[in-house]
Amino acid sequence: GQNIDQPTEMTATEGAIVQINCTYQTSGFNGLFWYQQHAGEAPTFLSYNVLDGLEEKGRFSSFLSRSKGYSYLLLKELQMKDSASYLCAVKDSNYQLIWGAGTKLIIKP
Amino acid sequence: SQTIHQWPATLVQPVGSPLSLECTVEGTSNPNLYWYRQAAGRGLQLLFYSVGIGQISSEVPQNLSASRPQDRQFILSSKKLLLSDSGFYLCAWSVLGTGGNTEAFFGQGTRLTVV
Numbered sequence: 001g002q003n004i005d006q007p008t009e010m011t012a013t014e015g016a017i018v019q020i021n022c023t024y025q026t027s028g029f030n031g032l033f034w035y036q037q038h039a040g041e042a043p044t045f046l047s048y049n050v051l052d053g054l055e056e057k058g059r060f061s062s063f064l065s066r067s068k069g070y071s072y073l074l075l076k077e078l079q080m081k082d083s084a085s086y087l088c089a090v091k092d093s094n095y096q097l098i099w100g101a102g103t104k105l106i107i108k109p
Numbered sequence: 110s111q112t113i114h115q116w117p118a119t120l121v122q123p124v125g126s127p128l129s130l131e132c133t134v135e136g137t138s139n140p141n142l143y144w145y146r147q148a149a150g151r152g153l154q155l156l157f158y159s160v161g162i163g164q165i166s167s168e169v170p171q172n173l174s175a176s177r178p179q180d181r182q183f184i185l186s187s188k189k190l191l192l193s194d195s196g197f198y199l200c201a202w203s204v205l206g207t208g209g210n211t212e213a214f215f216g217q218g219t220r221l222t223v224v
Contacts, residue, residue, distance in 0.1 A: 004152075033212055042199055042215035043153075087152065097213060101152040 002026045004100035006088050011106045012078055020073045020086050020103045028093025034062050034073045035087040037102065043087055047073070075105075083107045111136035115200045115216025122223055128173075128187040130219050132200030135181065140202040142183040143213065144175055147197040159183060195223045 004024045012018040024032070031050040035043035049055055049064035049071060061074040073086055085102040092098055115132045122128060134140050141160055145153040155168045157175035165175050172191050176184045183200060200216040 008150075040197075040218075040220070042218045045212045045214070048212060089153075096155065096158075097153075099153040099155075101150070 002092060002098050004088055004090060004098055006086075006100045006103045008101070009104045009106065011108060012075075014078055014080060014107055014109050016078050017074065017076050018078060018105065020075075020088075020105065022071045022073070022088035022100055024069050024071070024088070024090045024098075024100075026090045026092045026098055029066060030091035030093070030095055032062075032064055032071050033089045033091075033097065034060075034071075035089065037085045037087055039084070046086075078107050080107050080109070111202075111214065113200065113202055113214055113216045115219060117219060118217060119220045120222070122190050122221065124192055124223055125189050128185070128190050128194070128221070130185040130198055130200075130221075132183045132185075132216055133181055134202045137181070137202070137204070139180060140204065142177060143201040143203075144173075144183065144185045145199040145201060147199060149196075153199065157185070190223045192223050195221055197221075 006022045033048050034046040036046050037043040046060055047055055047062040049062050052064055052066055054061055054063045059076045064071045075082055085104045087102045088100040089097045112135045143158045144156040146156055147153050157165055157167055159165050159177045162177055162180055173187050198219045201213040203213045204211045
């Protein structure tokens with residue numbers, strides 16, 4: 001079956017750096033997405049990786065290793081507004097998005 | 110620019126009552142359309158997707174159905190709601206085609222509580 005694993009919850013301090021990991025086992029791979037979802041709201045797109053390596057976008061970076069079935073989302077200079085759930089999703093061989101359960105990130109002052 | 114509208118934002122319905130959630134997309138033609146459900150603390154579960162008018166694919170057997178009467182309109186329905194239908198329902202769209210970097214854009218979501 002298809003499976004995407006990410007930690008259920010993480011806690012970090014305002015101003016610090018946090019890395020949220022995602023491992024996947026899917027039937028085929030056509031890209032990996034990270035989304036941010038604030039409580040009670042819809043997910044919003046953060047990043048996309050299809051080749052190995054690091055993609056940087058402001059305070060957020062996303063890394064992919066296809067051989068390891070592994071990605072991480074790196075958040076720098078954490079702000080209180082970064083408190084949210086972060087969802088990892090992979091497009092499989094049918095170009096359908098397979099979703100992880102999300103990582104709830106709690107930012108403390 | 111493209112926008113997606115989903116309503117209502119919240120809904121409380123009794124068990125056994127019907128359901129109709131509507132989603133419309135503006136600013137694009139022939140999008141792929143999706144209905145997801147998200148249970149508390151869980152990931153997104155794909156319920157239905159559509160690549161064109163009248164074309165509906167169901168991912169999970171359930172008490173729900175979907176229809177696409179117009180190119181940019183997607184409707185989620187039920188004839189008789191169950192308690193287990195409670196959840197956060199999200200409509201989404203993506204560009205037509207199999208391009209890998211086509212992310213999904215979500216509507217605001219509908220919080221459905223079946224009582």
